[in-house]
Amino acid sequence: MLKISKKADYALMALQHIASVQFGDLTPGRVVNTKEIAEEYHIPLELLAKVLQTLAKNGMIESHNGPKGGYVLGRRASQITIAQILESIEGPLGITDCSHEKDGDVCLQREHCNIRTPLLKVQDSIYQLLNSMTLQDMLGGTPLITIQSSTAQGVE
Amino acid sequence: MLKISKKADYALMALQHIASVQFGDLTPGRVVNTKEIAEEYHIPLELLAKVLQTLAKNGMIESHNGPKGGYVLGRRASQITIAQILESIEGPLGITDCSHEKDGDVCLQREHCNIRTPLLKVQDSIYQLLNSMTLQDMLGGTPLITIQSSTAQGVE
DNA sequence: TAGTCGGAGATCATTATAGTCTCCGATCAA
DNA sequence: TTGATCGGAGACTATAATGATCTCCGACTA
Numbered sequence: 546m547l548k549i550s551k552k553a554d555y556a557l558m559a560l561q562h563i564a565s566v567q568f569g570d571l572t573p574g575r576v577v578n579t580k581e582i583a584e585e586y587h588i589p590l591e592l593l594a595k596v597l598q599t600l601a602k603n604g605m606i607e608s609h610n611g612p613k614g615g616y617v618l619g620r621r622a623s624q625i626t627i628a629q630i631l632e633s634i635e636g637p638l639g640i641t642d643c644s645h646e647k648d649g650d651v652c653l654q655r656e657h658c659n660i661r662t663p664l665l666k667v668q669d670s671i672y673q674l675l676n677s678m679t680l681q682d683m684l685g686g687t688p689l690i691t692i693q694s695s696t697a698q699g700v701e
Numbered sequence: 702m703l704k705i706s707k708k709a710d711y712a713l714m715a716l717q718h719i720a721s722v723q724f725g726d727l728t729p730g731r732v733v734n735t736k737e738i739a740e741e742y743h744i745p746l747e748l749l750a751k752v753l754q755t756l757a758k759n760g761m762i763e764s765h766n767g768p769k770g771g772y773v774l775g776r777r778a779s780q781i782t783i784a785q786i787l788e789s790i791e792g793p794l795g796i797t798d799c800s801h802e803k804d805g806d807v808c809l810q811r812e813h814c815n816i817r818t819p820l821l822k823v824q825d826s827i828y829q830l831l832n833s834m835t836l837q838d839m840l841g842g843t844p845l846i847t848i849q850s851s852t853a854q855g856v857e
Numbered sequence: 858t859a860g861t862c863g864g865a866g867a868t869c870a871t872t873a874t875a876g877t878c879t880c881c882g883a884t885c886a887a
Numbered sequence: 888t889t890g891a892t893c894g895g896a897g898a899c900t901a902t903a904a905t906g907a908t909c910t911c912c913g914a915c916t917a
Contacts, residue, residue, distance in 0.1 A: 546709070546795070547703050547794060548795055549797060550874070554798070558810065558814070558815060558816055578892090578894085586810050588810070591876075592875070594894075598895060601895095608895085609893085610884050612884065612885050612886070615894085631703075634702075639702070642710070654710075657741055658714070660713045660839060663839045667783065674823065674830070678819070706906085750864085751907095766862060766864090766916090767860095768916050769861080769862080769915090770916085772863090
């Protein structure tokens, strides 16, 4: 449950790769093209292309056309959060349908819904979590995140 | 993104309802049947029935057959976590495909995968979050959960 | 023992996802 | 300046997951 899509997976892999190439010791600042990433991680080329285009639209990366073209990061790795990457690909975080209801698009349960408020709190917590981790944290570093809850029961 | 299914939604609503009836002031200990919940929250009866059956199989609730039958909680509300409810319906938490790979079911990316470790950490954090909230917390109480990260950038 | 309940399965429609195909425009190098 | 190499963009298809429905069965209580 709560699985992220393959596209989002690919986006994370690609960004991690671009970042590690760009800030690595071997070829700092090098432009990375789609084919290179697709082959390295066995991702369908054309699908990855779409993912990268979307990431570029959302400012995560910058594209360079023509021969020797490809992508570089749009901003520093520490300024790109996991939440931003996932939302670029999958749209806004919403664990429930009514998270982003527009007018005239209200669910039937809404009137008597007894779980909306707590679910939105859960959602907000997950968002905080995803937004507290950056691409930088994925570059070999181990993310240091802890959860604190005043109501934890430690059941299981 | 990261949306939970309607079934899981229904499960949460139903459990919240059963718990609030059972521990409410009006009719404590009352058995709740499927029809009552379906009508209250406008949930398709037969779909809800399936959800409740699954919840019963997983010990979240106890079923009582025959006339005047229905469901009661399987254990105390404070002993039922959101994680348990969701996993009863949607299966084990896994934000990525390789979260629960069996032997002979290894993803092609695995060999060069650069995001598996950080993603598993994210997943674990989400699990902790969901497992720290109980049905009790959804009964009118406001869950008090905070996230702390040593690497948070506060970017947006 | 009849009517009310849950148990269980097969089935279908709809939607989301994953992946493919095709054509276009920009760029650089020969 | 022209062609090969890139990304940009849209339509398209196949498959899987989801949501929902239908039908029949067995258990139980009044």
